[in-house]
Amino acid sequence: MTQSLKTTVLAQAQMLDFYRQMTLIRHFEERVVELFGKGLISGSTHPCIAQEAIAVGAIAAVSREDQVLATYRGHGQMLAKGGDPKKIMAEILCRGTGYCKGKGGSMHLCDPEIGFLGTNAIVAAHIPIAAGVALANKIRGNGLVTLCFFGDGASNEGVFYETANMAALWRVPLVMICENNGFAISVPVEKAVSVKDIAVRAQAFGFPGEAVDGNDVLQVYEITRKAVERARRGDGPTLIECKTVRWERHSAISAGKYASREEMKRWQKTDPIPRFRAHLADTVRVSGAQLESIEREAREVGDQAVEFALQSPPAAESELAEDIFA
Numbered sequence: 001m002t003q004s005l006k007t008t009v010l011a012q013a014q015m016l017d018f019y020r021q022m023t024l025i026r027h028f029e030e031r032v033v034e035l036f037g038k039g040l041i042s043g044s045t046h047p048c049i050a051q052e053a054i055a056v057g058a059i060a061a062v063s064r065e066d067q068v069l070a071t072y073r074g075h076g077q078m079l080a081k082g083g084d085p086k087k088i089m090a091e092i093l094c095r096g097t098g099y100c101k102g103k104g105g106s107m108h109l110c111d112p113e114i115g116f117l118g119t120n121a122i123v124a125a126h127i128p129i130a131a132g133v134a135l136a137n138k139i140r141g142n143g144l145v146t147l148c149f150f151g152d153g154a155s156n157e158g159v160f161y162e163t164a165n166m167a168a169l170w171r172v173p174l175v176m177i178c179e180n181n182g183f184a185i186s187v188p189v190e191k192a193v194s195v196k197d198i199a200v201r202a203q204a205f206g207f208p209g210e211a212v213d214g215n216d217v218l219q220v221y222e223i224t225r226k227a228v229e230r231a232r233r234g235d236g237p238t239l240i241e242c243k244t245v246r247w248e249r250h251s252a253i254s255a256g257k258y259a260s261r262e263e264m265k266r267w268q269k270t271d272p273i274p275r276f277r278a279h280l281a282d283t284v285r286v287s288g289a290q291l292e293s294i295e296r297e298a299r300e301v302g303d304q305a306v307e308f309a310l311q312s313p314p315a316a317e318s319e320l321a322e323d324i325f326a
């Protein structure tokens with residue numbers, strides 16, 4: 001762990017934007033869980049509730065053109081990359097107005113226009129894809145950097161190691177961001193990972209790895225900014241492990257069914273949003289009225305996204321065979 005929330009100095013406007021994004025993602029995800037409970041979402045959906053600081057802090061360190069790849073728990077990352085909340089919600093509800101015309105759903109969100117190269121339902125499958133994107137950037141000499149988000153469980157998959165080796169060997173501009181939320185479905189990280197910090201695994205491949213407090217948006221921003229600079233300079237990949245807590249169960253199907261009340265209370269103390277709010281109020285001296293106005297606006301944007309999606313027609317039957325690779 002390097003530094004705490006209190007020591008990073010950023011422009012107030014940028015910090016307020018972090019808060020706006022985090023509150024939007026939280027409200028958006030709460031509405032997704034609610035819609036799932038009403039049977040309006042087909043298949044499965046995996047909320048990133050409590051992990052908002054990672055998406056917001058890390059993605060703030062890259063430009064619109066830089067690329068992001070994420071997992072099925074990736075709604076927050078797409079919002080942070082500048083995705084339109086209406087089109088994301090429409091895709092989650094499989095509507096024709098969604099980013100992938102309703103054919104992808106919650107786990108297959110994509111928009112190359114904003115450098116969001118997709119969420120992926122197969123654990124770790126996008127890690128080598130991200131390295132391929134980074135290699136293409138290097139060959140083209142376009143100066144772009146690729147961020148790849150994945151879970152602690154994914155860091156046990158063989159492709160993680162193969163990718164780490166090749167990314168280091170070829171010094172590709174890749175930042176590997178492990179969201180260690182303590183669980184892979186129901187398996188606690190202590191029972192599946194042999195080391196205390198997943199970040200140390202980078203050492204085996206000769207590139208830097210650092211563990212940070214993933215519930216501290218400023219710390220995530222700062223560490224990613226340095227990794228992105230390193231990648232742009234041509235010095236190769238970095239592994240960042242963001243330690244966080246998944247307080248919901250794995251997917252929305254069992255949302256709210258915590259292991260125990262005590263555990264839930266302990267986990268919720270780590271919530272990145274009230275923590276950052278307190279920092280903004282106490283240290284940055286943002287007024288309560290201003291924070292409330294940001295929260296109100298986030299709720300409105302999330303609710304408008306739901307309205308838009310619910311009013312949109314489903315994917316048209318006549319288009320079912322379009323945009324498909326066979």
Ligand SMILES: Cc1ncc(C[n+]2csc(CCOP(=O)(O)OP(=O)(O)O)c2C)c(N)n1
Nearest residue numbers: 073121122123151152153154181183184185
């Ligand atoms: C290759 C593969 N194996 C198994 C699964 C089933 N599965 C879906 S999510 C998941 C757990 C992944 O945990 P982690 O990487 O820690 O990410 P988290 O869900 O905690 O964000 C598993 C095993 C899958 N989708 N793909």
